[in-house]
Amino acid sequence: MNRHVGVVVGCVGLAAMLVFGGCFGGGPARVRAPSIDASGAGRDAMEQYDANKDGAVKGDELDKAPSLKSALKQLDTNSDGGVDAGEVTARIRRWQDSKVGKMAVSCIITFNKKPLAGAKVTFEPEKFLGANLKPCEGTTDASGAVSLTDGGDPPGCPPGFYLVRISKQEGGKELIPAKYNTQTTLGKEIALDAEGMQEGAIRFDLTP
Secondary structure, eight states: EEEEETTEBBOOOOGOOOOEBBBBTTOSSEEEEEEEEHHHHHHHHHHHEETOSSSSEETHHHHOHHHHTTTHHHHTTOSSSEEEEEHHHHHHHHHHHHHEEOOEEEEEETTTEEETTTTTEEEEEEEGGGSOOOOOEEEEEETSSEEEEEESSSOOOOOOEEEEEEOOETTTTSSSSSGGTTTTTOOEEEEETTTTTTSSSEEEEEOO
């Protein structure tokens, strides 16, 4: 399980997950994942995060690429401790081969060990995935729980690499540290076989 700056991350359990890959609700429409250029995304991921241009995102670079870091176990197929363009491309093609169009995604958010109500939670698609994925958003209830959606029908999130931003404002003042929103250190892969997907709701335990 990945840990980022005091944040414990769990994931959507298959028992509580709805996967929209074929017909939804018995209707004729097929739910398809937004189109992603897999090879182009691999190249763009390196352009975005490979600061030293050695062909891989690794070490300190991964700290600035939290969505890739969260999926390192799945991505790092050559076990070199990093992520290269080919590994990103292969992972995206695996999503595409799964035929999963959209998944139900829910989270539980706590702050300083207490449920965080009224917080906006945004899963922001990585830029290297292209322009076809939309952010998935929701607002936590009194128990800190939230279901995320990209605004489409049915609700839910397509497979992807996402930056996670959690924000709560009162009187125009942000109450949550920047490490969880504007300068987020949080990331998550959404995919049927992503790490931790059978462990329950995605959980983010934030610290001051």
